[in-house]
Ligand SMILES: Nc1ccn([C@@H]2O[C@H](COP(=O)(O)OP(=O)(O)OP(=O)(O)O)[C@@H](O)[C@H]2O)c(=O)n1
């Protein structure tokens with residue numbers, strides 16, 4: 001039977017947040033940011049393995065004790081220059097070690113989304129387990145959308161109906177995701193884009209704004225508030 005494998009790309013530098021450590025290790029609610037995504041994915045019973053992809057030069061991971069996740073976690077120092085490369089390298093390493101099969105589902109989740117909840121992961125699994133393609137968590141756009149000209153003046157207001165903001169996890173079968181990533185254009189920013197480029201249409205599953213990506217310095221405060229409420 002197909003298994004559910006989570007893969008957390010955690011080889012980014014966090015240049016936009018400008019901290020003196022990679023973003024995924026910034027402390028939130030007293031723990032490194034990546035702990036929170038790991039802790040949520042770990043507590044989803046259907047997920048059997050969580051693969052964490054670190055940068056080859058990572059010096060932060062071993063400073064913490066990850067023993068509570070020992071029965072599900074696999075850590076690989078094979079991150080690449082882009083997120084897509086980190087995901088691809090992680091999947092290839094798992095496949096070469098026969099830790100993942102072609103038909104297994106992979107849930108790719110950013111280390112930088114600490115607000116993920118168990119309920120959201122369960123919703124994603126329930127809605128996609130029988131799907132032919134797979135899909136992703138996403139939220140409908142909340143704000144009015146303006147297109148700017150070169151002078152930062154409004155050129156027009158774009159209709160926002162049917163526009164969604166992509167979140168993670170993004171869930172696809174191993175074989176399809178690897179094929180898609182290997183053929184994908186260089187500038188893709190998420191896994192679903194690679195699948196789309198093959199001509200498939202991933203399903204959008206309702207996410208939650210608490211599952212936002214910590215990107216800029218001001219995002220840390222909001223994430224801290226969300227997590228303090230949880231623990
Ligand atoms: N070469 C990369 C780049 C990103 N990521 C991971 O992909 C997720 C989303 O990345 P993002 O926050 O967009 O990138 P960062 O490099 O972390 O930040 P920035 O773009 O601001 O430098 C994060 O968990 C990040 O660690 C990765 O594994 N390998």
Ligand SMILES: C[C@](O)(CO)[C@H](O)COP(=O)(O)O
Pocket residue numbers: 110165166167168189190191213215
């Ligand atoms: C994968 C992602 O989190 C979906 O929103 C996102 O694409 C990460 O990259 P970005 O360059 O920060 O958009």
